[in-house]
Amino acid sequence: MTTDFWQRLHRQRVPLLWWTSRRTYLLFVVRELTSVAVVWFVVYLLLLVRSVGAGPGDYERFLDWSAQPWMVVLNALALALAIVHTITWFMVTPQAMVLKVRGRRVPGVALAGALYVAWFAVSAVILLLVLA
Amino acid sequence: MTAPEVTSTHDVVIVGGGGAGLRAAIAVAETDPRLSVAVVSKVYPMRSHTVSAEGGAAAAIAAEDSFDEHVYDTVSGGDWLCDQDAVELFVHEARAELLRLEHWGCPWSRTPDGHVAVRAFGGMKKMRTWFAADKTGFHLLHTLFQTSLKYRPVTRYDEWYATRLLVDDGRVCGVVAIELMTGRIEAIGAKAVVLATGGGGRVFPFTTNANICTGDGMALAYRAGAPLKDMEFVQYHPTGLPFTGILITEAARAEGGWLLNKDGYRYLQDYDLGTPTPEPVLRSMELGPRDRLSQAFVHEAAKGRTIDTPYGPVVHLDLRHLGAAKIEAKLPMVRELCLDYERIDPVRDLVPVRPVVHYMMGGVHTDVRAATPLGGLFAAGETACVSINGANRLGSNSLPEILVFGARAGAAAAAYAMEAAPAGAGVAAQAADETRRLEELLDRAGGESIAAIRTAMQHTMEGAAGIYRDGDTLAKAVDTLRELQERATAAGVGDRSRTFNTQLVAALELAAMLDIAESIVHSALRREESRGAHQRTDFPARDDVRFLAHSMAYREADGGCRIEYQPVTVTRWPPGERVYGR
Amino acid sequence: MKEITLRVFRYRPEAEAEPTFQEYAVPLRDDWAVLDALNYVKEEIDPTLSYRWSCRMGICGSCGMTVNGDPKLSCGTFLVDHAPGPITVEPLRNFPVIRDLVIEMTDFMQKLGAVQPWIIRDESDDDPDTELLQTPSEMDDYKRYSMCINCMLCYSACPVYGLDSKFIGPAAIALAQRYNLDSRDEGQEERLDVLSEDEGVWGCTFVGECTRACPKGVDPAGAIQRAKLIAANEAVKAFLLPRWVR
Numbered sequence: 001m002t003t004d005f006w007q008r009l010h011r012q013r014v015p016l017l018w019w020t021s022r023r024t025y026l027l028f029v030v031r032e033l034t035s036v037a038v039v040w041f042v043v044y045l046l047l048l049v050r051s052v053g054a055g056p057g058d059y060e061r062f063l064d065w066s067a068q069p070w071m072v073v074l075n076a077l078a079l080a081l082a083i084v085h086t087i088t089w090f091m092v093t094p095q096a097m098v099l100k101v102r103g104r105r106v107p108g109v110a111l112a113g114a115l116y117v118a119w120f121a122v123s124a125v126i127l128l129l130v131l132a
Numbered sequence: 133m134t135a136p137e138v139t140s141t142h143d144v145v146i147v148g149g150g151g152a153g154l155r156a157a158i159a160v161a162e163t164d165p166r167l168s169v170a171v172v173s174k175v176y177p178m179r180s181h182t183v184s185a186e187g188g189a190a191a192a193i194a195a196e197d198s199f200d201e202h203v204y205d206t207v208s209g210g211d212w213l214c215d216q217d218a219v220e221l222f223v224h225e226a227r228a229e230l231l232r233l234e235h236w237g238c239p240w241s242r243t244p245d246g247h248v249a250v251r252a253f254g255g256m257k258k259m260r261t262w263f264a265a266d267k268t269g270f271h272l273l274h275t276l277f278q279t280s281l282k283y284r285p286v287t288r289y290d291e292w293y294a295t296r297l298l299v300d301d302g303r304v305c306g307v308v309a310i311e312l313m314t315g316r317i318e319a320i321g322a323k324a325v326v327l328a329t330g331g332g333g334r335v336f337p338f339t340t341n342a343n344i345c346t347g348d349g350m351a352l353a354y355r356a357g358a359p360l361k362d363m364e365f366v367q368y369h370p371t372g373l374p375f376t377g378i379l380i381t382e383a384a385r386a387e388g389g390w391l392l393n394k395d396g397y398r399y400l401q402d403y404d405l406g407t408p409t410p411e412p413v414l415r416s417m418e419l420g421p422r423d424r425l426s427q428a429f430v431h432e433a434a435k436g437r438t439i440d441t442p443y444g445p446v447v448h449l450d451l452r453h454l455g456a457a458k459i460e461a462k463l464p465m466v467r468e469l470c471l472d473y474e475r476i477d478p479v480r481d482l483v484p485v486r487p488v489v490h491y492m493m494g495g496v497h498t499d500v501r502a503a504t505p506l507g508g509l510f511a512a513g514e515t516a517c518v519s520i521n522g523a524n525r526l527g528s529n530s531l532p533e534i535l536v537f538g539a540r541a542g543a544a545a546a547a548y549a550m551e552a553a554p555a556g557a558g559v560a561a562q563a564a565d566e567t568r569r570l571e572e573l574l575d576r577a578g579g580e581s582i583a584a585i586r587t588a589m590q591h592t593m594e595g596a597a598g599i600y601r602d603g604d605t606l607a608k609a610v611d612t613l614r615e616l617q618e619r620a621t622a623a624g625v626g627d628r629s630r631t632f633n634t635q636l637v638a639a640l641e642l643a644a645m646l647d648i649a650e651s652i653v654h655s656a657l658r659r660e661e662s663r664g665a666h667q668r669t670d671f672p673a674r675d676d677v678r679f680l681a682h683s684m685a686y687r688e689a690d691g692g693c694r695i696e697y698q699p700v701t702v703t704r705w706p707p708g709e710r711v712y713g714r
Numbered sequence: 715m716k717e718i719t720l721r722v723f724r725y726r727p728e729a730e731a732e733p734t735f736q737e738y739a740v741p742l743r744d745d746w747a748v749l750d751a752l753n754y755v756k757e758e759i760d761p762t763l764s765y766r767w768s769c770r771m772g773i774c775g776s777c778g779m780t781v782n783g784d785p786k787l788s789c790g791t792f793l794v795d796h797a798p799g800p801i802t803v804e805p806l807r808n809f810p811v812i813r814d815l816v817i818e819m820t821d822f823m824q825k826l827g828a829v830q831p832w833i834i835r836d837e838s839d840d841d842p843d844t845e846l847l848q849t850p851s852e853m854d855d856y857k858r859y860s861m862c863i864n865c866m867l868c869y870s871a872c873p874v875y876g877l878d879s880k881f882i883g884p885a886a887i888a889l890a891q892r893y894n895l896d897s898r899d900e901g902q903e904e905r906l907d908v909l910s911e912d913e914g915v916w917g918c919t920f921v922g923e924c925t926r927a928c929p930k931g932v933d934p935a936g937a938i939q940r941a942k943l944i945a946a947n948e949a950v951k952a953f954l955l956p957r958w959v960r
Contacts, residue, residue: 005314008631008727009810009818014876021783025873028921092920096939103851175766176823178864179774234845237833237896239853239860246847270773271860278831278889290823313812342768375745378771469771472790583757626761631727632813635761 031088037081044075090115141321142170142287143549144542145307146328147294147349149173150180151269151531152513152538153328154276155229159542160549161283167546170320172289172309174344174637177277181330181342182534185269186381186465187253188261189531191226194250197258199223206529207705209255209421210493210522211664212680213362215701218500218518226532229539230262238275239264251462252386253528255421255712257414261528266381266465272531289320293637294348296566297325297356298559303507304356305555308566312637315630317570319563323549324508326541327353328534331492331514334641335649336597337590339489340372340379349515351644353496354651358504359684359696361517363648364656365493365665367525368599370425372488374443378469380485382527384451384478385418387462391425392448392482393437399447403428406713416713423524423665424712426487430599441484448482455479487599491530493521493665494655497684497698502541508548512541519682523664574636578624582638585620589613589642589649597652602669606657613650617691620646651685654693659683676707718742718793719800720751722763725811733811735802736760742797748788749777752803752815765815772929775865779815780804785867785927806870808879819866825882826864828908829890834901852897859892859937861930868924868934874917881917882908884924884934891937894944902944910945918942 019025051062065071093115094108144160146153149171160169171177192202202223207214234240234248241249241263253261264271280286291312298306298319306321332347333339354360370391371380385391388411393399398408398417405424406416413419429447432438438445451459451466456479459467463478470478495517502510502518513534520533596609620642627635661675662668681697688694717739725733738759740751749767756763767777770789777788782802793801809817840846868884869875875883890909894902909915918938925935 005631009812010725010727010733011810012805012807014808014873018873018876022923024923024926025921028919028923032919092922092935092939095922095925095933095936096920096943098855098940105854175768175774175776176819176864179766179768179776181769181774183774183863184769184771228842231842231845235833235837235840235842235898237893237898239857240845242848242850242853244850246849246852248845267773267861270863274860274862278826279833281827282830282832290820313818342774343770344768376770465773472772581757581761583761629726629728629762629813632764632816634756634764634766 031085034081034085034088037078038085040078041082086119140170140318141306143167143322144169144324144326144545145320145322146171146326146542147173147307147352148180148328148330148513148515149175149177149277149288149290150328150330150513150534151182151273151276152515152534152541153177153180153326154273154280155535155538156326156328156512156542156545157286158276158280158283159539160546161285163543163546164550165285167549168285168287170287170289170322172292172294172307172320174291174293174312174348176290177280177288178274179344180273181345182269182273182531184340184342184379185272185531186266186379187383187386188251188263188268188528189226189230189272190253190256190260190526190528191230191262191532192223192258192260193227193248193262194259197260201257202260204705205256205415206520206526207522208708208710209526210520210524211674211710212676212702212705212707213365213519213522213663213682213700215519216703216705217701219520220703221500222518222520222533222536225536225539229532229535233272233275233535236275236279238271241265251383252412252414252419253526254382254385254419254425255415255526256419256528259414261383261386263383265461266383266463268531293640294352295570295640296562297352297509298555298562299356299506300556300558303552304509305559307352308563310570310636312632315633317567319559321555321559323552323554324510324545326502326545327496327509327511327515328513328538328541329515331495332645332648333489333492335589335645335652336366336489336593337587338372338377338594340369340377341489346641346645347648348641348644349511350496351647353504353506353509353511354647354685354687356506356509357687358506358509359497359686360648360651361494361497361682361684361698362519362523362655363492363494363651363685364597364659364683365521365523366489366597366652367422367491367493367665368426368487369422369490370429370487371449371485372490373469373474374441374446374484374486376473377488378473379488379490380449380466380469380483381463382422384449384463384466386412387458388412388454389418390450391418391485392450393432394439395437397437399432399437400425400428403431404713413713420712421524421710422490422527426599427667429487439484444486446484446486449485450482451478452480452482491525493517493519493523493525494652497682500540501544502537503544508552510541510545510548512537523666573639574625574628574633576624578622580619580623581626582623582635582642585616585623586638586642586645589616589646592616593649593652597656600667600669601656603657603660606653609653610650610657613646613653617646617650647687650693654695655683655685658695680707716742718751718797720748720755721800721802722752722755722815723804724763724814726762727813737800740793742793744794746793748779748781748786748791748793748801748803751793752788764813773863775863778806778865778867778870780807780870785870787865787867787929790929806866808870808872808876809866817866821879822864822866822869822883822886825886826889829882829886830901830905830908831889831893833893833896833899834904835899846898848897855897856892856895859888859895859932862888862892862932863930865929867927867929871923871927873921873923874919878913878917880913882914884938885932887915887918887941888932888934888937891941894941906945906948909941910949915941915945
């Protein structure tokens with residue numbers, strides 16, 4: 001009788017397109033998908049390192065390849081996605097990290113602010129290196 | 133449904149998974165880990181009504197406090213109907229129990245140096261109420277429930293409804309219960325049974341009590357032959373939200389809230405409760421006892437000085453002068469409840485309140501070991517009447533009560549179970565009887581709805597057994613309830629499913645409520661005096677000569693109710709005048 | 715009296731193989747919550763409608779349902795906020811349905827026990843006659859996570875739990891963290907054994923919907939990410955440091 005009972009339970013199934021059912025789910029999936037852009041930049045960096053290691057000819061070819069319009073568009077798009085990725089993670093960081101200074105919890109705004117400051121500082125240093 | 137299986141047996145079966153039941157279960161497990169203990173509860177334990185308690189739990193801990201003062205406040209608050217030996221041991225053990233809860237992780241509110249903080253409460257001469265903001269019952273119940281999970285000997289029957297005590301030769305040896313999910317009926321054998329099913333506020337239409345507070349355990353004991361004690365004493369809490377009956381804790385007044393009539397006047401000063409001061413004064417004005425405050429409201433309404441609303445007259449609770457910071461720190465739930473359920477903000481708005489049925493001082497008669505007169509049957513918490521609450525319970529005594537007497541019930545039941553012999557053969561036949569009764573009930577076709585009979589009962593009780601009562605109305609209510617009993621016996625359930633049949637539960641709960649409603653009106657009719665929460669307009673004075681005694685309601689074989697009296701135990705505090713605010 | 719239509723999920727396992735929806739017209743009253751409307755249906759129209767409820771003040775956690783697609787406590791969800799309707803009332807998502815609006819939740823009860831939600835400490839030096847000291851600031855560290863009423867709204871909101879019911883889930887992890895962060899507790903390591911399994915904190919992809927669904931402001935998503943940090947730290951320490959330093 002008990003087995004019958006368990007068979008009679010109605011099992012609710014998650015639909016394949018569950019992530020379209022709420023805006024927040026959709027934003028979550030978009031956030032997760034933007035990590036592909038981060039992966040692409042890692043691959044791109046590895047290709048760059050390989051071409052530098054292989055000598056000046058390879059490096060020149062890499063630069064020509066990168067200058068093609070579709071590559072520029074791809075990289076611009078990847079940059080935009082990576083920025084979205086960064087910002088969404090900065091937004092949720094205060095939820096995951098609790099920092100205490102002298103017994104008081106550092107407010108989330110300050111924590112996120114510190115991350116932005118660090119981000120811009122590193123970007124500035126890189127910009128200086130590139131422009132110099 | 134199939135024939136009952138008397139397969140599962142335990143040393144101790146506890147009916148009810150609230151604070152008292154869980155504390156009892158842990159006490160059994162700690163007495164001897166070899167004992168098997170079962171908790172049979174009609175809801176998941178963390179849903180039990182203990183969860184709704186707000187203000188706090190009293191125990192003398194402050195340096196300037198003493199056990200004797202806690203006893204005196206309790207006994208005078210109870211209009212001298214408390215058994216003083218019981219109150220004395222209660223106040224001593226309350227402290228140890230609250231400390232134990234602290235060691236189990238209960239987040240009691242603290243002073244800046246890390247000690248447990250105490251707050252004022254109604255009818256108490258000293259600050260002695262421990263609190264976890266204003267969600268004390270919630271934290272206490274979840275701490276107990278989560279702690280109970282570590283005790284392996286505790287088996288839980290979650291969402292099982294106990295329908296009958298199995299009694300063999302004057303000794304209780306188990307229960308019959310239905311598993312709600314499957315409709316399976318089972319006889320659960322036990323060497324000792326503890327009833328911890330809470331109160332029965334749902335016999336009234338307007339109550340702070342949850343839907344589940346239907347007096348099930350009281351009715352189980354009453355039908356098995358145990359007496360119900362002091363059932364006429366039903367506490368009205370002075371501050372419930374209109375319509376929902378949601379409780380606004382006494383802590384709101386202890387933190388400095390005022391009760392105002394329609395003219396913005398602190399009307400309690402007109403009822404011998406002291407003179408108003410800006411800061412709260414202990415045992416005075418808004419910090420008087422609940423019975424006196426609720427009675428003052430009735431007089432104020434009669435004078436036309438209350439505010440009319442679609443849900444009857446109300447007065448105002450004014451918290452605005454406390455400020456947002458204090459309300460957020462000390463009364464977050466009051467604010468949350470007002471915002472969510474009344475759509476007002478106590479920081480800016482007056483809170484409409486009116487007296488609401490809150491607690492039953494009466495219950496299954498027990499001694500200080502939580503033992504009932506029936507062998508093998510114990511009771512604790514609101515289900516039981518020891519009696520420490522007398523004719524009017526003081527706020528913040530009920531939470532320590534469920535702990536102190538829950539622990540005592542568990543220990544006594546464990547000791548009893550270790551000596552008891554297994555149940556006799558007569559039990560199986562009783563279980564089969566009960567199964568037949570339940571199946572007949574499920575299959576019964578009947579016109580009248582359970583809800584209609586329940587509503588009629590609730591209005592009868594409000595009319596006859598409210599804040600003020602009189603002989604004529606009570607006598608009429610006795611007849612009405614008899615008639616309702618007959619109508620209930622003929623009514624069908626209206627749902628024949630075996631799967632999670634909440635309508636079957638409602639029918640069984642109605643039967644329990646009708647039984648305890650009868651015990652309330654019979655006890656109230658016979659008590660020809662006014663004392664605490666029992667106020668008779670035809671007998672307005674206290675009568676210590678005839679009625680310094682506990683009413684004991686026994687169920688007669690024909691379903692009637694017989695009242696006897698038992699003396700009150702007085703140790704060091706002879707009956708005196710109840711003085712508040714002067 | 716104005717009316718509003720409730721579109722209620724019905725499933726009667728003895729009578730039908732699949733769920734259906736049934737419509738009821740109920741009075742649209744300003745102070746009625748969805749629960750009041752369901753009680754009206756049960757008392758006046760159809761006694762067979764089944765659902766759980768008890769305290770009707772948002773603290774017992776019984777009456778969680780899916781109201782117009784969102785997980786809600788039906789006692790605190792008001793009809794007027796969904797007028798003119800109809801209001802669709804379904805059982806909480808991601809759980810098996812026993813009947814009508816009643817879900818089966820023994821899975822959670824087992825998971826709750828598995829994370830050991832009780833104080834674990836060496837009690838040999840504790841004095842039963844006095845409290846263990848805890849400052850208000852120490853209490854603040856875990857207070858938020860102790861507010862869970864086990865209403866199951868977060869499990870209903872969590873797509874990870876919906877896709878894989880082995881995931882321990884938001885409330886159970888939040889309660890584990892409630893004890894991990896309690897200054898009186900010493901059991902973090904024992905709980906980590908369960909939390910750091912695949913179905914533990916690492917199952918969470920930080921959708922964050924549990925925190926949005928929580929009616930008590932518990933923030934289970936935050937609790938889980940904090941538990942991940944602890945678990946990651948411990949794993950790195952275990953990998954790098956010799957046993958006697960850890």
